[in-house]
Amino acid sequence: MLPSSPELRLLGLLSCFIFIFQVTNAKRDLKSACGTCQRITDNFQKGYERTAKQNFGGGNTAWEERKLSKYETSEIRLMEIVEGLCDSSSFECNQMLEEHEELLETWWFKRKTKHPDLHKWFCIDTIEVCCPKGTFGPDCNACVGGSERPCHGNGKCDGDGTRGGDGKCTCDVEYKGDFCLDCIDGYFNEVRNDSFSLCTECHSSCKTCSDGATHQDCDECKDGWEEDEQEACIDVNECSKDSPPCQEKEYCVNTEGSYSCKGCDQACTGCTGAGADKCKACAGGYQDTEGTCSDIDECSGAEPMCTEEHQQCVNTSGDYKCVCSAGYEDHDGECVQKPQEEEPAVSKTDESPHVEL
Numbered sequence: 001m002l003p004s005s006p007e008l009r010l011l012g013l014l015s016c017f018i019f020i021f022q023v024t025n026a027k028r029d030l031k032s033a034c035g036t037c038q039r040i041t042d043n044f045q046k047g048y049e050r051t052a053k054q055n056f057g058g059g060n061t062a063w064e065e066r067k068l069s070k071y072e073t074s075e076i077r078l079m080e081i082v083e084g085l086c087d088s089s090s091f092e093c094n095q096m097l098e099e100h101e102e103l104l105e106t107w108w109f110k111r112k113t114k115h116p117d118l119h120k121w122f123c124i125d126t127i128e129v130c131c132p133k134g135t136f137g138p139d140c141n142a143c144v145g146g147s148e149r150p151c152h153g154n155g156k157c158d159g160d161g162t163r164g165g166d167g168k169c170t171c172d173v174e175y176k177g178d179f180c181l182d183c184i185d186g187y188f189n190e191v192r193n194d195s196f197s198l199c200t201e202c203h204s205s206c207k208t209c210s211d212g213a214t215h216q217d218c219d220e221c222k223d224g225w226e227e228d229e230q231e232a233c234i235d236v237n238e239c240s241k242d243s244p245p246c247q248e249k250e251y252c253v254n255t256e257g258s259y260s261c262k263g264c265d266q267a268c269t270g271c272t273g274a275g276a277d278k279c280k281a282c283a284g285g286y287q288d289t290e291g292t293c294s295d296i297d298e299c300s301g302a303e304p305m306c307t308e309e310h311q312q313c314v315n316t317s318g319d320y321k322c323v324c325s326a327g328y329e330d331h332d333g334e335c336v337q338k339p340q341e342e343e344p345a346v347s348k349t350d351e352s353p354h355v356e357l
């Protein structure tokens, strides 16, 4: 029986999806396939160097010399090199190797002399997963800016050196534009022509600038900076403004391009700087002593501060407190005599460090 039409449509849609998936996947695969191929040829070179010193005994008789020169181009040596080309865990690498192992053999025995660059012969010219440096895509077209200096030396060309990518530039951080010749805000073109651009950082006071790196070259000042009469960007002193930006119990510290607020000494109500000698007024519990706010010793005043029975006064910084005298303890706000229990005998043996074991 033939499938009904909705099923057919679904089938058609599904194969369409699979096709799109394969196309996009293949594009990405070409970049990673080149990476895999590059690793294989890099490891081949390493293996080639590793096996260069090997021989069949270590002597240098004529017989051994002959044997050695035979090894140099032997299948045994090739096998030893091929063994080290892929990590056993790398599926992509092992798959590529399995698919093209015969090509490596062909190169080893027949092409090596004429085409000594394995990467070029294998990855670029034969299995066609890579391109020469500075080129990209199926036909190895030149990157934006040319293959000599892709992206004019100020960025990375998408797919550079592979059969994938679109050749567009991802510029280095200072540069922008399709050709990576323009500077981002905060940088200016120190050198600029059709094929070369050098972007240098503006002065720290500039949002944008042109022609130079001093504070006089700003086109626009950064926040926290303002233009003076000479059109140079200078620091705004936020602390000297009519309405300073800090809280009542803070003082203001001006910095280049900004400011900060710091907490006053606890002896102050408002202050102009750090320490008890920079108070605008003393906080409660403190008094002005020769320009410095110092603690008032409430307990030494003529008037007793703690009036309850068996209480004593304890001075604290910025305050004082009333506590029960020795031998008394607080009981619902009253100081009562502590119970005189005779328990030291028990606790003493408990806490003794010389316990007999």
Ligand SMILES: [Ca+2]
Binding pocket: 224, 235, 236, 237, 238, 254, 255, 256, 257, 258, 259
């Ligand atoms: Ca400032």
Ligand SMILES: [Ca+2]
Binding pocket: 285, 295, 296, 297, 298, 315, 316, 317, 318, 319, 320
């Ligand atoms: Ca006090």
